[in-house]
Structures are given as C-alpha cells and as structure tokens.
Amino acid sequence: MTIAAPKRRFPSLFLSHGSPMTALEAHETGPFWQQLGRTLDARHGRPEAILIVSAHTAARQPVLLAGPRHEAIYDFGGFDPRLRSLRYDAPGAPSLAREVQALTAKAGLTVHSLPQGGLDHGIWVPLRAMYPDADVPVLPLAFVPSQSPSQQFALGEAIQSLSETHGALIMGSGSLTHNLSLVFAGGQMPPIDAHELPASATFRAWWEARSRVRDWEALLDYRQQAPHALEMHPTDEHLLPWFVAAGAEGRLHAPRRIHSALTYGSLGMDAYAFGPGADSLAQALASDKC
Template identity: 45%
Template sequence: MSRSRMPSLFISHGSPMTALQPGLVGEQLAQLAQAIEQPKAIVIASAHWLGRQPMVGGAAKPETIHDFGGFPQALFDIQYPAPGDPALARRVVELLQQAQLPAQFVPDYGLDHGAWVPLRLLYPEAHIPVVPLSIQPRLGPAHQLAMGHALESLRDEGVLLIGSGSITHNLHDWRAGYGDGHEAPYVRPFIEWIGQKLSDNDVSALLDYRKLAPFAAQAHPSDEHLLPLFFAMGAAGQSDDLQAQRLDAGVDMGFLAMDIYRFDGE
C-alpha cells in the first residue's frame, strides 16, 4: 500500500508543565495524531537544542532529558522511551550537506523537553523512532527555512517533520501577573499577524517578522522559539501554497500562545 505524503508541523510546546497539565494543546495534538497517517519516523527540530551548525541526534535509544529546574518531581519522573533511528539521522546529515548546510552527526544526544513534551501528547506509546535536530539562532529564519526545504523529500517516505517552539515566548513575563482572562497585550496582535501571513503564503514578510510584525520584540525577545516555525514552513515545500492550517490551542499563563500549524504544501 502506498503512503500519502506526510504534512509538516509546527507545535507550540509551552512550559514543561504541559506534560502534566496538557489542557487544550493536549486535545489538539491527540486529534491531530488521529487525523494524519501514522509516521514511520519523526524528525523534530527543537527550540531547546541550539548550535552554531545543524546537529542531528543519532542515538539508538535517546535519553529523556529533563532540561529544566524548579518543577514538581512528577515532571522529572516522566520518561519518553522512543527509539532512535541512527540510519535516518545519517540520511538527514547527508541531505543537509547536499543543500550546502554543514551538519554534524551527534551519536549521544537525547530528547529535550521541546521534543518529548509534544511527542508524548501526539504518540504516548513512544513507539515511533525519533531523530532530534538542532536549530541555529545566529543564522536566522532563512537558514531554518532552508533546512526544512532540504528535508522536504522525507515527507514522501513516511517521515513526519516537526518544528517545536512557541508562537509567543517572553519568559520575562513569568511574574508579570498575566493569566487566564488577562493576556499580555502583545499576544493577540502578534499571533493574528503570523496567522494572516501564513494564510497569505507571504514567506518574505514572515522572514522579516522582526521588522514587520506588531510587538515582535515583546513576543520574542530572542528568536529561538519562533525559528522552528520556519523549519516546518520550509518542509512544506518551495511552492507558493503552504496550505497552512492553524489549530488554536489557547494561551498558556496569559503570554505563551500555544498555536499549532499543519502544513500540507506540495
């Protein structure tokens, strides 16, 4: 039986506490897992693995990395024992290098919370092989878009390409008094601008979001949590039709927008 082409995804993973209190994002990801064909493997670019060049995790049994502090012990007790796929990881390295994107095979990197928190909500059985991929904040959105383009062909082979970050991410607002019913004033204008530009397939505007988007500096004091969006966009293809579908998963703590995007571009 022939496989259909996998979509690419952008997932806002939120706080590590999403693993214990998944809320609406958990519901959306569970429904999304039912809506798409089960992948044979996953490549996930996480905002929590940063490097100067692309790094690709090739561990056969990736460890569950608890890369945070100050949270309940129950969060540290969670394991996500998905297998790795060293052969796919080497293929990812080759595809990136063929696109003139120097990449490095890393044999021992595991799954940080930007990877395992959303994957646990998508595929709680942890039975699908996972290859983690780093992002490179110093190289900017166009570089992440190019990384997605380089791996696009894997979608035809049953590989699900995911960028995991956050549509808004300003941890300076952690103690600013925002919460349910009291959103940070920059959140809604920023996510609406992103949604409109994706609907319009306006990639050039999105690449220049720092200058063009309302409240860009407030929504993202640094780029790393939005860059996985560009990876997912790139994986959607180089056509002028991203076929972006927004899944609204609400706003966590009043300042972390939890939007999910599915891209089916050809």
Template identity: 50%
Template structure:
C-alpha cells in the same frame, strides 16, 4: 494513495504540558491519532527544538532516546515522567548526507536524548513511545531565511513518511511572564493581552496569504515582535517547518490558545496536505 506528511510547527510551552489539561495539551492528545488517521503511521518523527542548539545542524542518531529533564523548580511528578523511544540512526545518516548534498552543513552524530521541547509533545501525541524519533538541533544564530532554506532542503523527507515538527512557542517572553503577579501562579484565565492577539493574527494572516517574505522579515514587520520574542529561538523552528512545506501552499492554523494571557500556544501545518490534517483534527480555524 500515498500522501506527503504536512510539516508542523507546535508550541510546547512549559514542561508541565506533559501533565496538565490545558487546551494545548488536549490538542496534542488528538494530534497523533489525527496524523495517523489521515496519513497512516509516520516512518519517523524528526523534531527540531530550541532546547538543543549547536553551531552547526546535527541529527542525533542514537539507537534509543530518553527524556531529559532539562528544567528546574517543577513538581516532583514531572521529574518522574519518562519517554524512552527508539532512535533512527540510519535515517539520521541518510538525511545528513542529503542535506550536505543540498549545500546545508549538517552531520549525524551518535548521541541520544530528548529535551523537553521534544519529549513533552511526543508523550502527548504518541504516548506509547514506539515511534522512532530523530532530534534535529537548532542553530539559533541562523536567520529566518536560513532556517526556511533548511526546511526546503528537508522537504523531500515529508514524501518519504517522515513527520517534520518544529517545536517552539508562538510567543515566548518569559521575563514578562514571571514578572506578572498572576500569570506564573497557574492562572490560565487571564485575558489575552492585545499585543499577543495582534501578533497571533499577523502570523495567521501572513501564513494564509503565503507571504513568506513578510514572515521571514517578522522582526521589522510583525506587530510587537520584540515584545513577543526578546530572543527568537522559540520562533525559529516555525521557518524550518514552513520551508519543508514549500512556498506554494498556505500555512493552516490547526490550534490556537493562550496561556496566562501572554503565552500563545498556536500550532500550524504546512504543505499541500495541511488542510487534510486540519480536517482530520476537526479543528480548521477560519482563514
């Protein structure tokens, strides 16, 4: 029986997730096998990351992609990591045409490369690098409502075997992180800040209630929204994944953890098959 693939929002956090053994990294190790156990092998993985941003939606339709080390100040072992994966040029062109037909300005370009918001999570979930990857750029000045509408326009591709992933971070205040005397020294055992926990719970509860209007208006309604996201580019991919899942199904949290007490690494599945993936992961959290 054919099942639509549940779109996902996954927190990628630091590029070190490619090497570390944090709870979020170990979750990613199980994600790929769980997807395939529940739904079979995806035709391709379409990933939108805040680290590839453009003024207009673009699909990178290169024949092959390589990992881009778009960061500095990390151990040499991280720069030695590779992830060379096939692209999906024909699919990129087809999706671009379908988006344009839905009224979304989009184009396919002959460009290659996977930023760290894409290759680090793919390397954990599909380490064999043999699954076609299709990067979708983020338009960071588009509102949550527009991001959600883009997701809705992409939704048909979940029925065609394309796994849609929004890569970001549930909370992302790096100034706060680097100003903390202990957080950026690898201390993952710091107590979770109450404001982070409140934001996590608000997102979980609103998603479980299918309260998309509140989520879209998160800047005014979510507790401590500006503190968690001084700029919201790492949060916007949530709406693309949620829109692709549709308004009728609740968001299902499939992972929750916090790095250094302040960087929430939660992941969500959307659409009618979200609970099926949570069951496959063995990690359905209380609603």
C-alpha cells in the same frame, strides 16, 4: 520485480510546546496533541520516523542526535517534581540521520551527526501526548539559533523529500509567542487561563493573517514587520523552528493554523501545518471535534 510501496506523505508541523507543566496540566493543548496523533494515524498511518527541531536543542552548527535510543531530558528547574518521574523512552533513527546528511550536503549545507540520544521537554512533552507508546523512531535536529529565519527555511527546504521518500513526519517545536519576563512580571506565574495581553493577541493574529495569504516576505522579516515582534520574542529561538517546518513544504501552499490557544496571558500555544495536506488536516481536526 517487486515494486516498493510509496511512503505516506505527512504535512510538516509546528507545535508550541509551552511550559513543561503541560505534561501534567494539559489545559487545551494536551487534548489537541492527543487528537492530532489520532487524526494523523487515521489519515496517514503511523510515521516511520519523526524528525524534530526543538527550541531547546541548539548548537553552533546543525547536529543530528542519531543515537539508537532516547530518554526524556529534564531540562528545567523549579517545576512540579512529578515531572521527573515521567518517561519517554523512544527509539532513535540512525538510518534517517544518514539520509538527512546526504540531502543537506546536496543543498550545500553541513549537518553533523552524533551517536547519542536525548529528548528535551519541547520534544517529549508533545510526543508523549501524540504517541504515548513511544513506538515511533525520533531524530532530533539541533539547529543554530543565531541563523536567520531565511537560513532556517533553507534547512527545511533541504529535507523536503523526507516525508514522501521515507514516511517521515517533520516537526518544529517552540512557541508562537515567548517572553518569559512577561509571564513572570508579577513575580510568579499568573493563572494558566489569564486574560491575553493585547500585544500577544495582535502578534498572533498578524502571524495567522500573513500565513493565510502566503506573505513569506513579511513572515521571514517578521522582526521588522510584525507588530510587537521584539516584545513577543526578545530572542527568537522559540519561533525559528516554525521556519524549518515551513521550509520542509516550500512556499506554494499557505501555512494553516490548526490550533489556537494561549497560556499564562502571553505564551502562545498555536500549532501550524504546512504543505498540500495542511487544509485537509485542519478540516479533519475540526470535524473530529464536532
């Protein structure tokens, strides 16, 4: 009798993707994404697929983009035209989509599936740095931005087994702080390395501190409890993918910040890892920098 080898187990991740210009002006975060891909490869091997929830792919009900192939979508305007020459042609993951639908149905959640592809900039910009050969199948999951952090967490919980059973890397992509009216307050974007606004620093520090002690009650109710929550997130679609990624690993382990960075004075570029492998991943990333 042949016994199937166990799948690799990846910690789930949340990446702040920032401006599309990160694809051309890497700043601190582009090199981190490259390092993250190398470190995951060294520790876990190449993922068999990536399920990703991006702030820029949303719907009225959860929808999987289960096409057989993907291309980069240029869902932005007013940026350097060179961005539109960058490609990310990745395979899709239709078979994983069927498994996601089965798991979510067991949890009492309805998730639809469409046989179409397309990767918004919150997906292809970081993946182009992490896996530049575009050789990992990608399954975008459009989330419902009107649903609460608790509902997003429950969506993540429903797909918790994907990493262990299917070797999938579960990711959320957004921004830890995201208020474009602050970014463009002077009429144009400030320097990428502009000094951080105090409200942004306070919010990011609060988030890391509450994560470190697993204060899920405060995190899930962040709009009431976090300092400067509404200023940092007038709408919270860029933070909600954090909760999907967190739910995919549950409440037992503390979320771990694995990258701390900022652009344009108030656009947080922090990254988090979740689950039992989060601490060791953080240690490996820190060791690789030394």
